[in-house]
Amino acid sequence: MKTxxxxxxxxxxxxxxxxxxxxxxxxxxxxxxxxxxxxxxxxNVHIMVNEALPLNHSAIPLTSDYWLRLxxxxxxxxxxxxxxxxxxxxxxxxxxxxxxxxxxxxxNFKKRQGYTWRFSTQTSDDNYQFNVWxxxxxxxxxxxxxxNRQSISYYGxxxxxxxxxxx
Numbered sequence: 001m002k003t004x005x006x007x008x009x010x011x012x013x014x015x016x017x018x019x020x021x022x023x024x025x026x027x028x029x030x031x032x033x034x035x036x037x038x039x040x041x042x043x044n045v046h047i048m049v050n051e052a053l054p055l056n057h058s059a060i061p062l063t064s065d066y067w068l069r070l071x072x073x074x075x076x077x078x079x080x081x082x083x084x085x086x087x088x089x090x091x092x093x094x095x096x097x098x099x100x101x102x103x104x105x106x107x108n109f110k111k112r113q114g115y116t117w118r119f120s121t122q123t124s125d126d127n128y129q130f131n132v133w134x135x136x137x138x139x140x141x142x143x144x145x146x147x148n149r150q151s152i153s154y155y156g157x158x159x160x161x162x163x164x165x166x167x
Contacts, residue, residue, distance in 0.1 A: 033136040035160045040107060040115055040134070045070045047132070047140045049156035054082040056150070066095075066154075068132070068142055075102050075121050075130070079142075083150040089125050096144065098123050134158060 039045050049066040053059050060082055069076040080095040102119040109115050114135040121128045131143040142154040 029137070032138055032160070036115070036134060036136060036138060036158060039158070039160060040117070043070065043072050045117075045132075045134070046159045047134075047142065047156045048159050049079060049142065049154040051155040052080060052082055053153040053155065054150070055152065056084075057082060059155075067156075068130075068154075070102070070117070070119075070132075073101055073105075075100055075119065077121075079144070079154060081149065081152060083152050085149045087148040096128070 047068045049068065050062055051059050052062060062080065064080075066079050067076075068079065076099045077096045079097075098121070100121040100123060102121060104118070104120045106118045107115060114133060117130075117132040117134065119130050119132075121130070126146045126148045129145040131145075133141045138158045138160065140156050140158055142156070143151060144153075145151045
């Protein structure tokens, strides 16, 4: 009987603390999802890439800063490339490093999966099709398909601007 009273007392004592912690984590998660939604609506997304996933190779962790920035109607790309190139220009063959306008821009949203942003760009060397998936937690996967190279994927995280206080 005494142990039952102690268990019930502990339950009533710690149960409100557990509920309060859960609500806090849910609101932080919702706040991040709203910040991602606003960034995509403003067409201003910055993704820091930390892992490359070549087509016929295992994942390659990246130690340098690589990124994809989508701002207004342009794509700023600085990504490494690992894989087979079918045709590359002389002194070329490195990674993707360009800033070009986006075409065929489409954004889709699925409630529990996040955003899918598809677009194309064209340089003098190749045509690129990007498929960017952004989760509501801020993680992102980028898949790049081109005519002259094997496709490659990247894994990273959205860099969101800090909350601004109302003026």
